[in-house]
Amino acid sequence: MKLSIIFCLLCVASAAVQDLNWHMQPAAGRFGDQGPDQLAVQEPADVLQEKQSFTEPLSWRYPAPPAEEAPLFPPDFKLKVPTAADSVSVVCGESSVRVEAKKDLLGIGKPVQTADVTLGGCPATAEDPEAQALVFESELHGCGSQLLMSEDSFIYAFTLLYTPSPLGDSQIVRTRDVTVNIECHYPRKHDVSSRQLVPTWTPFSATKASEESLYFSFRLMTDDWQFSRPSAQFLLGDVMKFEVSVKQFYHIPLRVMVDSCVATTVPNVDTVPRYTFLGNNGCLFDSQLTDSNSQFLPRSQDDRLQFEVEAFRFQQDHSGMIYITCHLRATAAPAAVDATSKACSFSNGWREASGSHEVCTCCDTDCGTGSQSHLTGTGAQWEQEMAVGPIIVKDRPLR
Template identity: 45%
Template sequence: MGLNHIGVSALLFVALGLVEAQWLMWKFQATTGPPPEPSERQMDPVPTLSVTSECNETAVHVEVKKNLFKNGKPINTAALTLGGCAAKEDTASQVLIYESELNGCNSRLTVTEDELVYVFTLGTASEPLSGTPITIECHYPRFHHVPSSTLMPSWKPDDSPQAVAEPFFSMRLMMDNWIFERTSNQYQLGELINIEASVLPFNQVPLRVFVDRCIASAVPDITTVPRYSFIENNGCLVDSMIIASSSHFMLQTQEATLRFQLEAFKFQQGNSSLIYITCFLKATVASASPDPEHKACWYNGNRWTAAYGTDQVCSCCDSRCSLQMEHDQSGQEPASQITLDPILVEGEI
């Protein structure tokens, strides 16, 4: 899916899907007698064809053959986990399948000058595989490094003169399991569209992402008519106020990711079944408390509900939540405008 970024690098992940899987050596221990000297210790790698993995923008997919060691002895499938996460078993192909978001399953994030590296461990809780677990690494490059003198966000957590990197924003259509990106942009009228907004941290500082406002239009230009502003007022999902609407934010359990569902609709004007969704995203440090200008709210029953924090922060959704103009992106905090690829909505109004 193509993403249109304004204010940040358009190359979010040039190594999309690239995974470096390191199969560490495992050792055979002597059952009797003193242990051999290190130079004499027998070593053998886990067969690489027994474990395959794939990374995308936000998740990792790992498949493990039940005959992991090619010795005819099946592994203990109940005990083998990916960082404590259990597998789904494909009995037909004798394969264990693990799926996780990049920051799930007890992964470790390492930030280097050039890369973000998410490390997963495949093993058992009681004892690693033959003394050493298998590690899987997802590598993503970091870009857009600039001197601190030219990028000084007002919320910057420290005053170090070291170079900082601008955070990366993204927005994607997701499958119902919220793990992998949806490959089709075709929906039926009234079907729920799963949309995920996310931000990558910089300087190892966790960030919280917000969807400030979203506009649907019949063409990529959001200033044209017809258009429909379905998120406005600094994070109020006004489409949820429509009678019988199922549009809503999901509870935000991870600061860097915000998800919402929008009922697929069509414009009555014109004959086109295409809609373009453009959203304005912004971020703060994850530790910051929600406020009227930094929130995610939807109308649930007869009241406004917050995706995180107390519902009180949503009380301004029926009036005005910001003293600034909603279209003002003054650079006081990281922000980005993103337009999804056109969505085709089928069905009669």
């Protein structure tokens, strides 16, 4: 009995030693690279697989430039069909002629200068303030008339001439020379007849660029500002609508500015003729120089700026083609609107697009050059020069 108990105890002790030896086996036998003095803990297979996935190399790339977006054009866009201005009337008397010409001679909403209109070299004899018209009266043999003869009529031919004066001290005009042929027909016995006149015009936009991963856009817009304008053609008296914007990506919020714009007949700002209609760090001079309605629109977004310019052409250039080169700039939006970062236009005084009108007081003098620092601090700024064109400007027809 004692021997049996002793034998059983020896068996139990032997089994315990074997079990302990199994748990203490070296890592080379069961757990990879663990040392012989470490206890290995078996982990579930899904945990091991998850850990293994983090051993793969990670990669990161700087964001690529955005793909070119297809321009959004209005589906039903159509060019305006020029309409002839009905602005001249004639009354032929027995021995004289009376011609009335509306001050809005070209039908574009702009009155002409009285001295610019003559009847065969003769100035207007009166003005009708109620009808907003110039009145010319002449004997049939006066004011450069010509007597023509047909089989059954005498014809007195006159010429109404409009020669626009330059706009202020600039080299541009917004109208063209107009010649209106007027005839008074007298059939051998009695009676009268008369005839009348005709003008036209056009532009375009598009270009883009980037600096420091900012993407500027300069577009010609439709009248409702909803789409890029698919045509580059305008008539004299129309308004060109431009929109400047900047895409920000991962940058701090930005405010976009237009510091200057120059119009030329070729895509080179150093050529002549040239017309600087915007300058002095954001002053739109055109309305002040030429009495136009050109203006910045009130700013609704810091990264977007809209402005309007009445279409024009150079006085002695008959192609009607112009290019516009503007210097665009983006600054940090929290920076204050000041004399060197503004958008001012003139209408009974200077007005600023975001409402800070006091910063426009330097537009008649010198607004300075401002900070030239780049990419650091609150004065950081990004700049780009962009060209728009060719812009074709045509005269509006008269009949």
